[in-house]
Amino acid sequence: MNCDDYKKLMIDFFDSGLSQKENELLNKHLEECNSCKSEFEELKKLLVALEKENQIFLIESEKYIQSIDVDEIISKKKKKWYEFQFKPSFAVALIVLISLAIYFSLINVNSLNDKNITSEESSTETTSTDFLSGYLNQDYIYENIDETSLPQSNYFKDVINFIDELPYSTLSSQDFLNELNSTISNLNEKEVDALIAQLESKKFSGE
Amino acid sequence: MKSQIDDNVLIDRFLAGDAKAFNVLVEKYKRKIYLTAYRLLGNHEDARDITQEVIIKMYNDLKNFRRESSIYTWLYRITTNLSLNELKRRKIRNFFDFDEVEEWLFKDEKQSPELSYRENELSNKIQEAINKLPEKQRIVFTLRYYDGLSYEEISEILGTSVGALKANYFHAINKLQKELKNEL
Numbered sequence: 001m002n003c004d005d006y007k008k009l010m011i012d013f014f015d016s017g018l019s020q021k022e023n024e025l026l027n028k029h030l031e032e033c034n035s036c037k038s039e040f041e042e043l044k045k046l047l048v049a050l051e052k053e054n055q056i057f058l059i060e061s062e063k064y065i066q067s068i069d070v071d072e073i074i075s076k077k078k079k080k081w082y083e084f085q086f087k088p089s090f091a092v093a094l095i096v097l098i099s100l101a102i103y104f105s106l107i108n109v110n111s112l113n114d115k116n117i118t119s120e121e122s123s124t125e126t127t128s129t130d131f132l133s134g135y136l137n138q139d140y141i142y143e144n145i146d147e148t149s150l151p152q153s154n155y156f157k158d159v160i161n162f163i164d165e166l167p168y169s170t171l172s173s174q175d176f177l178n179e180l181n182s183t184i185s186n187l188n189e190k191e192v193d194a195l196i197a198q199l200e201s202k203k204f205s206g207e
Numbered sequence: 208m209k210s211q212i213d214d215n216v217l218i219d220r221f222l223a224g225d226a227k228a229f230n231v232l233v234e235k236y237k238r239k240i241y242l243t244a245y246r247l248l249g250n251h252e253d254a255r256d257i258t259q260e261v262i263i264k265m266y267n268d269l270k271n272f273r274r275e276s277s278i279y280t281w282l283y284r285i286t287t288n289l290s291l292n293e294l295k296r297r298k299i300r301n302f303f304d305f306d307e308v309e310e311w312l313f314k315d316e317k318q319s320p321e322l323s324y325r326e327n328e329l330s331n332k333i334q335e336a337i338n339k340l341p342e343k344q345r346i347v348f349t350l351r352y353y354d355g356l357s358y359e360e361i362s363e364i365l366g367t368s369v370g371a372l373k374a375n376y377f378h379a380i381n382k383l384q385k386e387l388k389n390e391l
Contacts, residue, residue, distance in 0.1 A: 011380050015351070045391040046384050053333045054353065058242070064251050065241050070233040073259050074226075074266055 001025070006036050014047055214278045222270055229269075233262055236279060239354065240286050246349040247290040249338045257289050264289075276363055283356070284364045287346055294342060329390060336386040340379050347372050348379035 009026045012018055018026065030037045214235075220228035240261050245254035264285055272281055337345060346365065350356045351372075358369040365372070 007381075008377060011377055015376065042384060042388070042391070043380070046380070046387060049329060049387070049391050050333060050352070050383075053330045056330055057245075057334075061242060061245065061251070061254075064255060065238050068237055068241065068255065068258055068262075070230050070237070070262060073262050074229075077263055077266070 001029075003033065003036055003039075006030075006033070007039060010036075010040050010043055014043065215274060218269055218272065218274075218278070229266065232278070233265070236282055237262070239279065240282060243283065243286050243349060243354060244290050246337065246353055247287065247345060248293055249334055253293055257286065257293065260289050261285050280360060280363055283350065283354070287350075287364065291342065291346075332387060332390045333383075336383050339386060340382055343367075344375045344379040344382070347375040348383075351376050 006026060006029050009018060009022055012022070013026060030040055214232065217228045217232045221232065237258060241254050241258045244257035244261075245251065248254055248257065261282060265282070272278065337348070340348060347361060350361045350364065351358070356364075358372050361367075361372050362369050367375075
């Protein structure tokens with residue numbers, strides 16, 4: 001046995017204990033090897049410090065743990081649809097919507113057609129402007145990602161498609177991050193790492 | 208074994224419509240869930256969020272719990288999975304703002320003023336060192352050292368062999384020792 005093997009025994013000694021034979025072996029070695037003896041003392045210090053920190057942490061955490069109210073969590077969860085249905089603001093919004101629907105159903109068809117044409121033109125303009133201001137292009141992302149290095153999954157493609165839908169200027173916004181976070185939660189670790197690496201290279205390339 | 212029987216009784220009562228039985232179950236395990244989440248994520252806010260998520264998941268999914276394992280093994284599995292998802296989300300967030308890496312490494316409200324400066328410092332350094340462990344080692348170290356689970360129980364939760372878990376624990380201790388060498 002070399003010193004590395006004895007290090008494993010030392011950790012086992014503090015972790016789950018040793019057999020009598022292992023104990024004797026370790027003791028004998030510690031008497032003979034100064035380096036391992038000091039290693040053993042260091043390990044003991046670490047475990048004492050960990051234990052002390054844990055005691056402080058347990059006391060500190062207690063107030064947070066006590067503040068977790070199961071009834072509140074469950075009642076919030078249950079209330080959601082109920083509150084939504086009867087909120088005064090929702091009722092007002094509903095009345096406004098119904099009024100608007102009646103209004104639009106009463107105006108003449110020609111005027112509606114005119115509106116549609118204007119709306120289409122405006123929509124084309126917006127897309128064009130947004131594109132010029134810097135859309136992340138799906139082809140660009142695929143060109144810059146080494147797909148062969150990735151275990152492909154539908155979730156990964158979802159993330160790319162999701163990013164593709166957004167103007168670059170919103171990439172660092174909190175709303176974007178929240179949405180992206182929920183989308184990537186099903187990626188595996190390797191895919192997330194790969195995605196981040198590729199996005200990082202994109203960021204640093206000035207995109 | 209008795210505790211497991213009690214848990215099964217509580218689950219049956221909850222599934223039969225007794226809300227109080229659910230509260231008893233949560234009260235029994237929320238501390239473990241919270242402390243584990245904290246050790247994996249490193250701050251109280253995230254630990255609280257994860258604990259709430261676990262409670263809601265428990266509420267929704269207890270009817271599907273097959274009782275092939277104990278409920279605490281099941282809860283540890285949910286807690287570690289949700290915590291890992293949170294760590295993934297952080298990776299993405301940190302891509303956009305590298306300063307956040309520093310932020311989540313313990314600029315938290317976790318220490319009380321009555322603790323000495325040195326105790327606060329050492330406590331922070333220890334949690335920082337734990338946060339620096341690779342995910343797998345951090346989970347194994349947390350479940351083994353802080354939660355006192357056996358390697359067999361951890362193996363059931365993580366689906367990893369006992370040998371590999373022992374190796375993870377060994378490396379975790381070595382890294383903590385190196386990281387904290389000058390602090391002890």
